[in-house]
Each structure stands twice: as structure tokens, then as C-alpha cells.
Amino acid sequence: MSSSLSKPQIIAHAHTGLNFTVFDCKWIPCSAKFVCLGNFPRGTGVIQIHELQHGEVQLVKELEKPKPIKCGTFGASSLQTRHIATGDFDGNLNIWNLEAADVPVYSVKAHKEIVNSIDGVGGLGIGEGAPEIVTGSRDGTVKVWDPRQRDWPVANMEPLEGETRRDCWTVAFGHAFNQEDRCVCAGYDNGDVKLFDLRNMSLRWETNIKNGVCCVEFDRKDINMNKLVATSLEGRFHVFDMRTQHHTKGFASVSEKAHKSTIWQVRHLPQSRDVFMTTGGSGNLHLWKYEYPAQRSEKDCEGVAGGVAGSLSLLQNVTLSTQPITSLDWSPDKQGLCVCSAFDQSVRVLIVTKLNTV
Template sequence: MSTPFEKPQIIAHVQRSLNYTVFDSKWIPCSAKFVCLGNYARGTGVMQIYEVEHGEVKLIKEIEKAKPIKCGTFGASSLQQRHIATGDFDGNLNIWNLEMPDVSVYSVKAHKEIVNSIDGVGGLGIGDGAPEIVTGSRDGTVKVWDPRQKDSPVANMEPGEGEAKRDCWTVAFGHAFNDQDRCVCAGYDNGDIKLFDLRNMSLRWETNIKNGVCHVEFDRKDINMNKLVATSLEGKFHVFDMRTQHPTKGFDSVSEKAHKSTIWQVRHLPQNRDIFMTAGGAGNLHLWKYEYPAQRSKKDSDEVDMGVAGTVTLLQNVTLSTQPIASLDWSPDKQGLCVCSAFDQSVRVLIVTKLNRV
């Protein structure tokens, strides 16, 4: 048991007001810089680069774009290039060189409607295999792109014949632990969670958590699937143990009613996959730790293996804003450093202490 004084503290290090709505914020790998993505009131997109210096954030660059930008990822880029891929309100996927961000280095009309979510793998030294980007859209489709190939996706997951089109709110890569294997998880507005196996181009598993799925994230992309967290519109999150899939029951899970309102995001600590932060609609952050059970699988009555989920413990929570915290990103380089943005038109750099004592 941790003694009270060992509890991690979530400290608001610096706050910066913005003159636009910010939807996503991401650390630029191997730097003390982060990028904010959003839209101006006049309906155009904005990309800002900030640097953390001597306890302040300094604006380095601001670029206006034709369309509002919803989401971004560095996941498919090399550490040398550190290009950011973005999805916008018009369904476009663009890749930008932040050194020369006026013109995209890759651009494709990815979807008919807004790109709600984006993730990348195969870059930054994370995950084996090709650099790939996955996009999820209001048009109901989930598409995987290899930026080395031009206009068409390498995979397109769309509703089947007679299936209703659902708004895809969130996508995430996982299981990229060798050159062949890779999965995409997608969450939808009706509570559906679907796991697509890209190696076999098949739907591997699906479930429904009875409420809109705001965010999904694997605890690590570059390992054999271990855990998946899904957050929902009603303030509950689910942790699925992804090591053992039962033929009929699927993956075992534990759920927690964590926030009084929507949980917009979940982010695992890069340096410890069993610690994660959830960001809520009431402007709060909750820090959690996952504890594994004594045995991760057991036999059912037919002697078939089924998974056993663990438990979650709340380590700390803090309220930062009266508005929803829409994005959160841990620094991949400095443990405990994170950036978050909220709909109060501000971005905050936070420091979470004592994480190595948890």
C-alpha cells in the first residue's frame, strides 16, 4: 500500500489562453515543444507550435489552414522527420513538415465527412512493419493509409450490406509487435467497439458498451495485445484484458464509473503501461493504476481458456477547468510531463510527480 504522501500529484505547471477552439494537442517527439490543432471562429484551421522554456510556453509558429483541424498524430513518422499527420473537418488527411508547414508533404481526400480520429504506427521506432495511419470518420468508415502510397487506402473497413452507418468517433492501432501482425480498434457513437485484424483483413471481435465510445487506446502499440481501455459518453470506462479471447465471450473486462460526465480521452503513461489518465467533460483529470489478477486466465466449464480482468485504483484527480478537457498527451521523453487542452480555449502543461513510486 502507498502511504498518503507517496501519492502522485497533478500540478498545473503553466497555462496559456488561446484565441481559437483547440481540439488536439501533441508533444513533438524529442523536444520540449508541442503542437495545438483547432479552428478559428472564422471557420479556418489553425496549427500552433509552442516551446516550454523556463516555466513558460512560447509561441514559435502559427499557421492558418483552409479547414478546421480535428486531430493529429506523429505515430507514422520517423524520429528524424517528426512529420505530423492531421485529419480535418472536410475529410482530408494531410501530413505536414513542421519546419516548413505551409504546404503538406502528403494529402488525400480520405473521407466524405469530418475525420474524428487519427492514429499512426510504424514510426518513432514504435511498432514493427510499415508506417501506417488510420482514420475514423463520421461517414462510418475506418481507413488505413500508407503515406508511401498515393491516393487509395491499404484497408477500408465500412458497414456491410444492410448495416446502418455509424459515426466512428475513435480509432487506435495495436498488436504491431512484428512485421506481419497489426490490429485497429474502432469505437462508434452507438457503443460498438470493433477490432479489425489487418493481417487477415477480418473483423476479429466486436462488443457494445451501451454508450457512445469516445476514445480507445491500447496500453502499448508495439507488443502482443495486452490491455485496451475504452471510454464512454456516460462517464464510464472499460479495461479489456486482450491476452485471452474466449470464442463466445470475447475479452474479459472491468468497468469503472469514473467521471460525472463524458470521458473524452484516455492516455497511458509511456514509461509505465499500467498507469493511465482519463480526461473528463467536467474539466477534470483522473489518474489510474491497473492491477493484474493473480492469474490472467482460467478454464470455463468446457475447459476453454477465458481471460480474467484485473482491478483499477484511482491514484489522483484534479479539476482544471469548467469546460471539457478534449485532449491529453504525455511527453514520450520526460516522465510525468503532459499537455492538455480544454474547450475554455486554453492549453495547459502539467507535471505529475512521484509516478515511479506507484
């Protein structure tokens, strides 16, 4: 058997065109359904629910909303309710019951400008502590919300007076391994990556990857910080080992020039935290595996411990479209099943095989 046959394969299982621009797609947990979020040409927002039936994508429900919708997450919801939180172009954070989505079950004017990115934790049995939602906006602020409290954020990370307000493109929760600890990572248009410690309400670490940060994601939200991936505007991504922080050098990292254009997203396989997919501006997907070094930390000449970066291997890649693949979401329930959307106004359901062998 050739080595190519033993590698994971990325198979296009189902495909459907849409009548709107889709910005984000998310699997509905414990179902064969997924949600597409975006905007109609007439300038209104849209939530579409699709179901995978007998190898085909079927439209189940379409909901039109006043403002275009940029991003969504189920991360702060329980498996019983499966409410989706969305951020829109007008700066609103809304939470929707998809069974009765005429009006949101929670709504707040979260930002002065578009909500570029959203993440949730504390729901779906993932991560300890309160259910919380983090939003990042063009207005330069990163805010954390507890849906049980009305109208105000529980944390607000914004530039100091006199500092330039950078466009925040991406946010992600991590380090939610007990009731007290929790971190938020944010990436900005100038290449800044900032790690905020919510327990101490402080900036724990920051770096710059030289190009706009399109996406950040921890390999798992519900463990002591392990790895963080940050993707950039110019086709390069960085993997940071988050276990050992050196007091001057920060976290060790390895980087890879992967795509010929923007890497829009990174998504870790829920069932294996060392496997992840990156989505490219030229319509391609790259499947990666992170290999740990023999030792994850070593002491310098002064006896201070620092991290040691691992290495990356490309497991598979495929080109699906001539347009950027803007979002991807793995099924939390069925290993290897994922859904992705592209600017060709389409959504694709994919199956990645042989993941148990890598």
C-alpha cells in the first residue's frame, strides 16, 4: 500500500449554493444540522438552518434579520437549549433560540462597530465556570459577556487613553480548566496577539506576528493552556506552545508558510487536539498535525525554564473553490465530518477519512 493511500483524505460529501453571502457556519450540537450566517444582497441579515439528509443538504428554515450577521457560536449554551449567539454589522450581540427565533432571547448593543469575531465557553459541557461569550470588534475593544446579566460586560479590554485603537479581527477562549481560571486571546489588524487573564484581569502576554491576525484558536478550551494557533493575512500561521512562558521570550513557537494567500481560519479537530485544518483565500484547505518535541521545556544559561517548539506535518490539502473559504466547523459528534463556507456563495459538507491513523 502506498503512503498516499494511508493518509487522511478530504472528500467533498455534499454541496449547495446559497442566495446570500455567508460569513460563518456552525454545526448544531447533537444533530445533523448546521447554521449558515450572513447577509442578503439587500443588506439584511440571514440565519439559515440546513440538514444533511441521505448525502444531500436540505434547507430546513430561513430567518431574515435587520442587520447582516458576521459570526456565531454555540459555546456558551447548554446541550439542552443549543442557543446560538451571533455578532452583527451594527455591533449587536444576540442570542437566538432556533426553535423560535422571531426575537432574540438575549440582546445587547455590544460594540460601536461591527462584531468581527465571537466565541463561547462554559456551555456544551466544555470548560468549567460560568457560561460566557467574548466579542471582538472593529472599535478596538474585546468584551466578555455573561448572558445571565443584562446590558453590561463582565470584562472590557480596550486600549489605554492615547493608544491607537486597532481593529480586533479574532477572539478565542482558553484555559477554562477550573471554576476560576479563564483566558481570552485576541488578534488584531496590525499583527498583535494579546492574551488576557480573566482571573487577574490583566494582560498576561503579547507578541506581534507582523501581519494582520485573521484567526486565533486554542487546541482545547477546557484544559490548562497547551497550544495556540494564530493565522495571518499573508499566508503564514504560528503555533505557540503555551505550557511554559519565559519571562522575557514569552512562548516558544513554530511557523509555517502554508497558503499562497490569507489564512482565514484554523479549527482543531475536537477528538484530537494535535490535528487542525486551515482555510485559505485561494479556496483550499490544509490538514496539519503538530508533533511535540522530545522535551517541551528547557532551562537557559540562567536556569530559567522556557518552552521548546515542536514541528508540523502536512497531512493533506485540497482545493474546493476559486474563492476564499471563510469559515469551517468540525462536527463535535462525528469525527471527520465538517462544514465549510466560501465566498462563492456555497456551503460544503466534507468528510475527512483515516484520522484515527495519524
